Amino acid sequence: MTRLLVWRHGNTDYNAGGRVQGQTDAPLNARGRDQAAAGAALLASLKPDVLVSSDLSRAHDTASALAALTGLSIKSDARLRERHFGEWQGELLTDIEARYPAEYARWRAGDPSPGSGIESLDDLAKRMLAALQDAATLAPGGTVVVTTHGGAARQGCGALLGWPNEAIRTLGSLHNCHWTELRDRTKRTGGTGWQLMAHNVGVIGEH
Template identity: 45%
Template sequence: MLWRHGQTTWNLERRFQGTTDIPLTETGVLQARRAARLLASLDPDAIIASDLSRAAATAAELAVLTGLEVTHDPGLRETYAGVWQGLTDAEIQERHAEQYAAWRRGEPVRRGGGELETEVAERTVPVVEQAVEKLEEGGLLVVASHGGAIRVTLGAMLGLDPQVWGALGGLANCNWSILGESRRGWRLLEHNAGSLPEPVLGDDS
């Protein structure tokens, strides 16, 4: 399970956060507490999180309820976006129009001189896979991270071409996506969810 952090002031202002360490708002803390109550009922076996405070604080709410220790890993940080960080969406479009348009088209772009999305996946996926390997069969791992980092992690783990990773819509604050292992590899079971998962009953279960 990949879980996005709660709300921050920069989320509200539509500023690109990247690796800038922006804390949760009061609303963000409440979002994390609400989500944690739901996720705790699934009896997770391990929690890992980005070391940026917004993700770490989100994970901490689940740790309080489960008694699990959170492992923090900088490999789960959001995409580093250089000079884009701290700018609003409108400012990025105005100052870096060509680069912004290329990114929106799904082209590989070092936004603001920062990381490629494939480079982000190259650091996030091993962290998740190594944590999964430590679980007993059927165990549940909760990964508290960031919207962009989660999207590229999902795309890479599902074996999707990087050009179509954008087809995976963004996650709302404190929503999550769930991957499950199958004979064919990873499957996307839930995406941008904010309620407990329901069993899949039918021909595609």
């Protein structure tokens, strides 16, 4: 059966400072590079066959830590980018709450399209679903590691599992350099498709 490991990138100064990244190309910081190296050591033991990554540097550089251990090349896919956060990109969450109180409240409540130019959850799910499905075809019956972003990972995994937005919201956010494991059990079970096997897997004590 095909195994899909959806891996979030390492820490950035935006993460550490409570700043919205979205599709801003914020690089890994020193902690993020250390996280990537530690996470890559665990993932390498799972013997991945294919590496696919968002083209944003924080994801690609995280994937590079695994590529260095496995000798695999990285296939870049812009569809794996984080959700686009419109007017909020690069801003502190505290400032966003003060400047956009209505939109912020809708976003916190899970509104799929809260305004301020933020990409809708439906649009995010569609591009992430297509990217994950395409990644899975690169190693049928093998293990594919997909390096992406927190919000994109959650929405993409939920879409692959066929969950509605209300259910996807119950899935906790991935910690930096942690991953979700999905397996396509179609052949074994006669048509049940993708199943969630594990979530927020990574180095113990590293968030």
